Amino acid sequence: MLLQVRDLSLSLRDTENSWFWSRGEHVNIFNGINFDIDLGQSLGIVGESGSGKTSLAKTITRLYQPSRGSLLFDGVDISSLRENELGSFRSKVQFIFQDALSALNPRQTIAQIISNTLMNFSIETSKSAALTHAGELLDRVGLPRSYLSRYPHQLSGGQRQRVGIARAIAPKPKLIVADEIVSGLDVSTQAQILALLRELREDGSLIFISHDLSVVRVLCDHVLVLREGKQEELGKTVELFDNPQSRYTRDLLAAIPLPEYDPTWLDREVERKTRDTEECMKIQGAVVFVTGSNRGIGAAFVQNLISRGASKIYIAARDTSKLQNLVSENAGKLVPVELDITNDQQIARAVAGASDVNLLINNAGVNGNSALISANDLASARDELDVNYFGTLAMCRAFAPVLKKNGGGAIINILSILSRVNLPACGSYCVSKSAALSMTQGVRAELAGQKTLVVGVMPGAVDTDMAKSFEGPKENPNDVANASLDAVEQGTEDVYPGGMAQGVSQGLAGDPKAVEKEFAAYLPG
């Protein structure tokens, strides 16, 4: 793998609102970006203005230092290296700038600009050799050699961009990051530059930043869609364009006017939009039933639901005594329910007393942290299957008619990323979650007819009591709850909150065997 990006985040100080004593608050530019890029691949990063795409490009090339996450280039984490330690990285990764005029030093000729780069990286040692080499580079980007003696301001926009490309390919980099490099150009010039890039792409990897999905389609084999600093969707170009998973990507595509006559296009959006907003439920005003709400992710759900304005929340737990404080603080909004989801009578009672629910959150679960063969007995395995699979299924079965009556609504099943790959250290837990994942898919299909959205949430390790013994990066339960509720509002079916989950999911999409091998290393004990 040439470049692995994990949970990459950047926040900068808001200098505009800074005061004498405070240097401005941190503003999130982007958050939790995950992708891989192999040698020879090209990735398009697409987003609207303010999505943080240029900042992401500058962080990948380490013009900015990320505030969180890792950047593995050729297996070395370069995210926190200092400028003087970046030496070999600098020659392997090159950047092409959006504004070609400002990226070329106005006081240097094209020859100086290109040969400076060649000499810095010791590709050429003598000036005359560098000059000849610069001439060859101009040939490659389709500029006459006579342009060597010109200054940047004497060239046209397209020609400047070609010089930028020549400079970028000069050290024969493994990765080129191109930031909106065709956005200011005319269609015909743009097509020429794109053709040039397609040709050069074969020599190395390319990350191509653009606001224009059409341009990305021309160049890239993978696409990452960014929205307000968050990774909205990542996939192979063909699949993403033919069958976009996220609603936002669908919106973006639908908003692009193709050059063909289509008198209904302008009105179409309005129709679709209103239908969509009807389709997706709002948390505000929703009546929610949360299991396992006394701690961990469940407690985070309750807090988030309150702050998002849910009108009524049934908070269920095996032991409701600890919930009294919370209930009295939010009088009238919270209804405590004593519930063990393995107990059918309690479930029946709960459903009878909660006929207004339109969002069910199946959060309750257990983890015995035991292996499959080396465990003493099958108690843990049975218990986990009982709660995590049968209990959750029972809840879905019980509440499905209620949801139908209330207009469809949604179910959130809290699974785990371990539902998709087995971690031997807690092998039986993974089995139960895997069953629950399969169950989620089946329930989703069965309930599609009554317009119930079934969301499967697959986080990595979450910072709760359950994962106390796990040492390693953990997600904040709040983030998990937030991502899940976002998914309900946006109509997303599968949620991978956090860097670890996204990384695993992506790994599984690329090479499932490798992921399995990686997890197999974590044996019990």
Next chain:
Amino acid sequence: MPTTSVFKISSFSIFVIVLLGFAALFAPIIAPYDPMAQDLKNSFLPPFWLGGTSEHLLGTDSLGRDLLSRIIFGARAAVYVSVIGSFFAALIGVVLGLLSGYFGGALDALISRLVDAWMSFPSVLLCIVLAAVIGPGLETVIVAIIIIDWTRFCRVVRSETIVQKSSDYVSAAIIGGLSPLKILIKEVFPNIAPLLVTLLTLEMGIAIVVEAILSFVGLSSSHIPTWGGLIQEGRLYVNQAWWLMGAPVFCIVVVVLAFNLIGDSVRKRIDPVLRA
């Protein structure tokens, strides 16, 4: 920015500055009289076109000293002060401005606070107080110019460095593997240089005025003739012999204008971007 000034011809200013340099270098040779030699019988002679004699082209002062010779020797003091003063003020200001603007951080905070404190006070008064503290003399004037005017360079160079630093070509140089010091010297500095040349020529003019101001209030050397000193003497007799003040004022005005014009045209000539 207005660029259509009627004074486009820089040959005027070059002539003035060459003349000034010539007068300063060869003052003892070209001056018709000893500037300190008194001739009380021939005091207050008017210039030749106002009825004076051709022996004293610009007339004589209250002690009968030849005004032309005094002005030629005054040019010497002016050039001495302005060249040395501006050079060191520029040196200090540019180095601090470049470092402060490019590296930022604590160094920048320190330097820019210092500049702010310096600028938050009327420079003329500070100059006068400073000169009074050090005691009269040409060297005093030079020191005063350096201490007051380094901020002028520092401030401009710092803000220009910050502008240049944020442009993409500096990022491109980082990507191109250049070390920060090399970027500062090879990429950023050449882009600031034209501005610097302009600042430096302007500063020469300013230094000459500062010298005049200090000698006008009696804080420069009283042993050799200076233009400011001549103005001060002239001010006393302005109602009897206005040319005593008029001649040195004329000289300073012409020189200051010349430096201004040359600053402008040098900038336009050096800058390949402006030339296009």
Next chain:
Amino acid sequence: MFGRYLMLRLLLAIPTIFCVAVIVFVLMRIVPGDPISMMIPPGASPDDIENLREIYGLNKPVLDQFLIWLNGIAEGDLGRSISLKLGVGQLILNRLPATLELVILSMGIAIFLAVTASVAAIRYKDTLVERVLDTFTGVAQAIPDFLWSLLLLLFFGVILPLFPITGRLDPSLSFDPITNFYFFEAIFTFRLDVVWDLLAHLALPSFALAFPLAASLSRVLRGSLSEAMSQDYITLAQVKGYSRLEVITKFALRNALIPTITLSGVQFAFLIGGTVLVEYIFSYPGLGNLAISAVVQRDLPLIQGLILTFAVMFVITNLLIDLSYALINPRLRGR
């Protein structure tokens, strides 16, 4: 937000003034010459000198002297002038109104000249008018107020004796003001002859101060005006059917003033520094004139007091400029 901003500016001004006070105090103590030696008659005994030192507190350690001085300031006592044998506070208060009148008039002239010149130059772009204005601005900016004073004095005071070249008011006029704000008082008491004479005395120094300021203001204002004129909202105003002059004055000017104030705010404050020399040249009885004689006489308490006054004026001017900036810029006002 805006109130907080103002408070902050005021608070920040205090350490600036304090710093200036410290610097001045320390500077004046390292003077090689002894101020006392200038005050004593020839042949005075060492006891007499010691006596005087005692009176002016010059025999105490520097830190003590500084604390005494600070304490005095807090009580409104700036000490006693050595050369004039009067209270420093009294001296400054007597002279301050004259300087303020000069400063306000000069700033007014400068703003008027700058706005008129810039609007005219933009209105008559690419004509002879613009080029003539260019030349004037260039010359006015190149020549500092010190030289303008001398030039104006020579041409309009001596060669063409149109204006008086010394003083503030002709002593032959019988005018017995209650305050030292002669100009304002004369206006309120309808002494038009006095107003006229005051204006005649003020004319040369105030124009000398105003010219360079007007030129640098007008350079910046013209730059930002012509930039504003190329903005899309100006095109829109033109397409709405407004005439060129209307577009400049109604749409471009206010926008152009915002960068102008930021870029040239400090120039206004510099004008205060300029009064020192201009007053000295025209023997105008203001603070600047007093300052130079204090420096020449090595009158420590007076210099300290004056510098402090100048620093305060400087800070207040800056504050007023910030205020006007905030008033004119909706982005700041909206907060």
Next chain:
Amino acid sequence: MKNILEIRDLIVGIDSIPPTWILREANLSIGEGQIVGLVGESGAGKTMVSRVILGFTPEGSRVFGGEIHFCGSKISDLNRDSRPFLLGKEVTYIPQNPMTALNPVQRINDQMTDVLIRYLQLKPRDATKRAVSLLSEVQIHDPEKVLKLYPHQLSGGMRQRVLIAIAFACNPSLVIADEPTTALDVTVQKEILGLIKRMQSSHGTSMLFISHDLGVVSKICDVVNVMYGGQVLETQEADALFSAPSHVYTKALLSATPRYDRPGDLLEPVSDRLVTEMGKTILSWDKRAEACFYK
């Protein structure tokens, strides 16, 4: 159908020796109630057409030949004081960049009502009332509040809505929109395009829609003109133009435009041969023109 505006063989150039030609015998007509598109790459002369109509031509430019008719009356020179219509009332303009097109120091109310007061002689209070209804027409919620705001407090899409409201304020007979959505994100662009179309049809206004984006033009225009080198190469109804372009240049442009529904290898850059050929045609026109106007 009656034409609101007709441009016949218009030749405009910068008056130097030899002249720099900007429009080379350009022809254009805008029918009543139509949206007429003008597409071309930079330097094609699109903006010059709008400027000639509005009377904002660059310094030194001159009409060398051709005619412009507005509602039957001839516009003979470039001076905007001699337009046969009231600028800002009968002919209005939607600018390209909404972020900079509103005066930053004036409230929205003042910027909207000034034309109403000036041209419809409304009292300020009535003008504000009319502004409120205009803002709700462009789908701005809470128009009373928006009127009290300054431009920097509005998003780009909101500002463009305000500008559209200003353009339609006095029921103009012709609106010139110069790349009105180029500076916007695609999703906002779609909303704004829909809005322009609705405003145009409900006010029965004619419109000249200038853009470099073939996609945008295909969606909003009734008739499309393709420009290159100061000439209108092709004029067709939108459906005909995009299904069967007749000029080689139009075809080349269409196949050089990247499309998200087509794989990348289908993209064809404009061939060098076509570029040289078109250059030659322009050069020979210039020679003829020089011979004609500078003999």
